[in-house]
Structures are given as C-alpha cells and as structure tokens.
Amino acid sequence: MTFHRAYNFCAGPATIPEVVLERVREELLNWKGRGSSFMEISHRSTDFLKLVFEPARENLKKLLNIPEDYHILFITTGTSHQFAMVPLNFLNLKPHKSADYLHTGVWSGKAINEAKRYGNINVALSTENNRFTKMCSPNELKLDSNASYLHYTPNETIHGFQFHTIPETHNVPIIADMSSEILSRPIEVSRYGMIYAGTQKNIGPSGLTIAIIHKNMAGFANALTPTLYQYQTYIDSGSLYHTPNTFGIYMAGCIFEWLLNLGGISEIAKINQRKSQKLYDAIDHSSFYRNPVQKEFRSQMNVIYYLPTVELDQLFVKEAQNNHLINLKGHKSIGGIRASIYNAMPEKGVDVLIEFMQEFERKYG
C-alpha cells in the first residue's frame, strides 16, 4: 500500500496520533469481538460503561492527578457552549453576580461577549491594544474580590500566547478554558474552580467538551438555565442524562491510554517543551522569520511567525504543503504562519518543519 501521512499542523480539529487512528481502524467493524463497533452500542450498556466510559474517566483522573473533590464531566457540545454555561452556572456564586475576565485574545473575547449577556462582567485586563502579543504590567490588572469567578484562557490558539503561571485571585474561583493546552503539561487542578476543554486539539476529534469541576461549584445555576446547560445535571447523571457523543468519548479514552503508555503528562510535557523550544530557536536565530509574542508568554502549542512579506507567507504555506507539511496558514485575523504542535505532533514533524524553514530561507531569504 502506498501511504503517506502528512505532518498536519492544523489548529483544530487537529492531528490525531497515528497509532490511535490505527487502533480505531482495527476496532471499527468488530470491537472486542462483539460483532459491532464501539459506536453502535447503548451508552448505558455494561460494555460501554465498563470498557469505554469509566476507563476514560479514570485515566484522565490519573493523567491530571485530579483530586477526589472534583467531578469529571463529558459534555456533548462544542466548547463555545461553555461561554454561556459558565456565567449561567457561576454568576450566582456570590451576591454581586459579577465576574472577572481576562481578555488576551479572540477566544477569551468570545467568552466575554457571551457572558456580558448574563451579568456584570469586569474585563480585569485586556491586551487588545498590543494585538494580544504582550502581557500588561501587574498594576494594570484590576481584579474584583467580590467577583463570583475569574475566567481566562491560558492558551490563545490564534495569537500563540500562553500563560505559564496561574493568575493570583485571592480565593476567587478560577475558570479556565484549556481547550488548546489541556494534557500538554502538568496542571495544579486544585487551583481551579473549573477547567474545561474542547476535545478537538489535544483529545481527539471535535464534538465533545470535558469539564473538571470542584464539587462546591455546582448547584448555583440561574433558574432558567436549560437542563443540559447545568453542570449539576452532568454530575447527578454521571454525564449520562442523555445519549452522549460516544465516539468522542471512545476517542478521548484512546488518547488518554496513548498518553499513559507514553509515560504520562510529565513525559509529554518534556517533549512539548523540546518541540516548541527548537521551533522558537529556529525562528529567533533567523532574521527571515519573526514571532511577535513576548517571550515569557509564547505558546508551546501554537507557534506563530511571519515571513518578510505576505507573498512569502503564502508561498511558504504552499511549498510546505507540497512537502507534506500541511495546514500551516495562520488564522485569517492575523495572517502569517501558525504551526500548531499539540501532543499528537511528533517531534520528528517539528524537525522536518525546521529543516524546511531553513531550506526555504536559503531559497528566498
């Protein structure tokens, strides 16, 4: 069979480990000798619960070292649904019914716009003035100690901007949209009121969101919150109030097993550190490529860079594609190049990209 997997730098839905796809292919028509696939059985069957759902949940717990007082929820929606679910569930946590939001890019901005429909939203910092490339100074941060929660986006996929420390909120619960960084490095779950993440970057295909929520955070939803927008519903039903995205949960479970086999989060974190470091080094050691992000806030997941001209950006994307390095085009709002190097991007893919970049610079620099 002639077969060529490209190195796929898509920001999401993102590349999936080849061994995981091979496993899916193997199990697709006749899963565990059952005569059907994993996606043709009831979500309430013992097979699904014992062989797919519970192992996925337990393995995620193990990977992220999730404390006992947190619930792990599988929510069958896109991540953007959370932008309404968060305020609907958490604004009532304190009498002021207000929340702090950090505005550090397009995604945190979308969360803010939706939240504003439901309560008093304080934008505690915005880096929009510097096009989301730099952090503001600490004294520009305007946190409210009466806030019900603080929401932020540790990694901004479009801008390649990432927090490497957790904001200090002095007992205000922190809600983090970790869609584009979950499972890429160790996290201290106990510092968060809730973490949520869409699956389409580090956990598999799109169509599922995972939430890790402290048990004291649930039960405060606004009275008119739809049943399936209440975290409490997922807690009470073990995420099985209705038929969930069973393929998505199966895929998440495969990814979790793959990570455990790799050596867990500490191991993938080292690989991610090496991958991003060598790519930023290649950019910084060249005067042809340029990354605009403040060094301490550069993303390990989404590395953006610009060539000297827009024409060269375009040519780069095209020639890269001819060399099986695909989906490198930057987001339309900021242009340039974006190499998304999530967990599933092999280190070899980054090495090949760097070689290609050097070759391209020799040719056109």
Add this chain to the structure above:
Amino acid sequence: MTFHRAYNFCAGPATIPEVVLERVREELLNWKGRGSSFMEISHRSTDFLKLVFEPARENLKKLLNIPEDYHILFITTGTSHQFAMVPLNFLNLKPHKSADYLHTGVWSGKAINEAKRYGNINVALSTENNRFTKMCSPNELKLDSNASYLHYTPNETIHGFQFHTIPETHNVPIIADMSSEILSRPIEVSRYGMIYAGTQKNIGPSGLTIAIIHKNMAGFANALTPTLYQYQTYIDSGSLYHTPNTFGIYMAGCIFEWLLNLGGISEIAKINQRKSQKLYDAIDHSSFYRNPVQKEFRSQMNVIYYLPTVELDQLFVKEAQNNHLINLKGHKSIGGIRASIYNAMPEKGVDVLIEFMQEFERKYG
C-alpha cells in the same frame, strides 16, 4: 481474518451500514490522498466545506425533497438539548406564548417536562393511561388555536408507537422530534415548522442533531437564550458559528450517500415496510409472542414484543445473543423485547431474527 458482524438491534446508538463502516476504515488515516483523515482538518477549510459539509447538506435536501424555504442545520448537541431549544426559540411566535404537546411516550414526555420550565404548555393529548400503546379518540385531542406551535414525537422508540399521519393543527406550526424515524419513509417537509433528529439512530453515531427549519420560524428566541441555543445563530453562520462535530457530519454524509445509492427514501421505505410487516406478521401468527400496540400505530422502526414470562424474555435475549442477534432487550421501563430495525438493519437480519423466534418458540413454547 475471522470476522463476524452481528445483527445489532440496538435502539441507539444503533447499527451503521457495514459498507459505510468499511468506507470510514478505508479513509481513516489518509482521506482523499490528503495525508490526514477527514476529522483532522479545519471545519472552515475548503476541503471540509466542499467535500464533506456541503455535499451532506445537499444530499439530505435531495433525499427528503426539502423545499427552498427551509434551512438545514447541523447542531453539535445531543437531541435532548432540543427540548429546551424548542420552547426558547418558538414560544414567542404568538402573543399567548403557549404551546401544545402530544404526550405519547417517554421521549415526548421529556420534551414536555423541559418545555414547562419556559411557558404555558398544554398537553393536548396523553396516552399515558394506556401505557402509551393506543391512540386516544379524536375528540379527546384538545388543540389550542392560539398555540405558538405543536410538538410531537412521530415515533416513540421505547414503546414502539408511531404516527402514520400528521396531526391536523390548522396553521399552528408543527415541530416534530423525528430522531428515530427520519429518512425511513417519505415526509412532507412543508407540513412542518421544524423537524429535528438526533443522528444516533438513522444517521450514524451519536453527538449531532439535524434540524430542518422553515425560514419564518427563526428569530423569535427569548432574549436570554444562549447564542448556541438560537436556531438563528446556525442559520446566520451556516452551522459554522463554532467547531462542529466534524466526524458526525462526515458520517451523516456517508449515510446520505449510501441511501441515495440505494435508490433514495422511496426505496428504503419499501424495505422498511417489508421488514416491519414480516416481523409483526411473525408475532401475530404466534400465540407465544405478543405486541401490545394498537395496529394502526405500530412502529416500523422499533418492534416490541413480550414472551409469556419475564424469564422467557430474558432467556430469549441471551440465546439470541449467542446466535449473533444482539441488543434485543426491551427498555427497562417496559421490559420485554425490542427489535430496532432502522434503515441500517438489513432485511436479512430480520429474516434471521424471525427464524430464531420460530426456533425458540418450538423449543420453549
């Protein structure tokens, strides 16, 4: 390779045509020579739009003969989300802000319970007293001409109860939850304000809902409706406001192509008619098996029946499984046997089931 696909009668997530699964397996690692799978690319890429999304939408339009003044929406949620979306979007259609609901089983009951949180819900008929096995007489139907809409569930999966005509509402828009019957027979789309259906029975795996909505129905959502609970959002964005369940859309597209290749809805309807008829005949010609549903309302999709004792029901399920006839256990709320014979169940599967039933009756009858 020793390989045996069972005949899988699961009510949902349900069996998927073997040829579709084989296609998925074939395309899983390297789709159309792109070096990636269909679920590892951006939902906004030309590849996804032109080769997955738009063909899926167009083929559904063709299959159901959907008029130009209807929108086809792909919504990344489970079907149960619709139970809140429907009242939130449609109660405001008329000044009374009330709606009529038909209560003909567990699923329509769930829709009613959620809708009651948002407005005046008139249960225009309930067949709960006869355990959802019989229709009430026409004069028991209490429709309200001021209702914003009427909601009903043409096929009740658990009870094997199906409407074979559309209720007459005299200009009150009809909303139908067609999850367990969509694409199984021709429908007159223009009779409906909106049709919605989860994908996990006749369209593929779970995790996606399809809505077919008349253009005049949208834009009336309650002011605090979450952005992704508003049908208008999906209309305005072409169902791409956020990252949708791209695997689900791909699978739906594969199913639509499979149906078109088969000859379309008129052809599958004939097969479904034959499948259910021969199964009901086998039940009716035996005094060992018993179906409790009023004949004119028997479901073509979910055929339920009882053996003389609960012990025999259980033995039947177990021995059937040993004969590669799987997932025949009735819903826990009503017991007995349930054979879900959606589009993807081959006629041969029903033939084998009937043979097994006759053999079982000879042995234990």
